[in-house]
Structure formats: structure tokens, C-alpha cells
Amino acid sequence: MTRTCEVCGNASERVLEIAVGGKPHVFDSFECAIQALAPRCAHCACRIMGHGIEAEGRVFCCAHCAGRVVATEDAGLA
Numbered sequence: 001m002t003r004t005c006e007v008c009g010n011a012s013e014r015v016l017e018i019a020v021g022g023k024p025h026v027f028d029s030f031e032c033a034i035q036a037l038a039p040r041c042a043h044c045a046c047r048i049m050g051h052g053i054e055a056e057g058r059v060f061c062c063a064h065c066a067g068r069v070v071a072t073e074d075a076g077l078a
């Protein structure tokens with residue numbers, strides 16, 4: 001039985017099923033799963049495939065990006 005990737009539309013018998021918040025998603029590859037589900041860094045907009053870093057209610061790819069945004073906003077408030 002084939003199922004269709006919800007990102008690229010490719011039909012495959014070996015799909016990845018990933019449930020997010022109880023809602024199931026179907027992908028044919030990790031690439032498509034990342035495309036659909038991975039959050040973006042609030043500073044450099046790259047895909048976050050690891051744990052990421054949360055700061056000021058947003059998610060960043062690394063401490064460098066988190067520090068850049070927080071420092072910039074602190075400077076703006078001063």
C-alpha cells in the first residue's frame with residue numbers, strides 16, 4: 001500500500017509517519033519531514049534540526065543567534 005508524501009506528493013510504500021500534537025503527518029523522506037516540521041531560527045532563518053535554543057519566547061539554532069537578537073533588542077531599549 002502506497003501513501004503520499006504531504007510535502008512533495010511522492011507516493012511510496014515506505015513512508016515516515018510523524019505525529020505532531022496528535023495530528024499525523026506522512027512523508028517519504030526526512031528531507032520532506034524537516035521541510036514541513038522543523039522550526040526556523042528567529043535570527044538566521046535556517047532549519048533547526050536539533051534541540052535549538054529558546055530565548056525571549058522564540059527559537060534559535062544556536063547560542064550565537066539567540067545572543068545576537070537579544071543583544072540587539074536590549075540595545076534598542078536602552
Ligand SMILES: [Zn+2]
Pocket residue numbers: 005006007008009010027028029032
Ligand atoms: Zn516528500
Ligand SMILES: [Zn+2]
Pocket residue numbers: 041042043044045046060061062065
Ligand atoms: Zn540561527
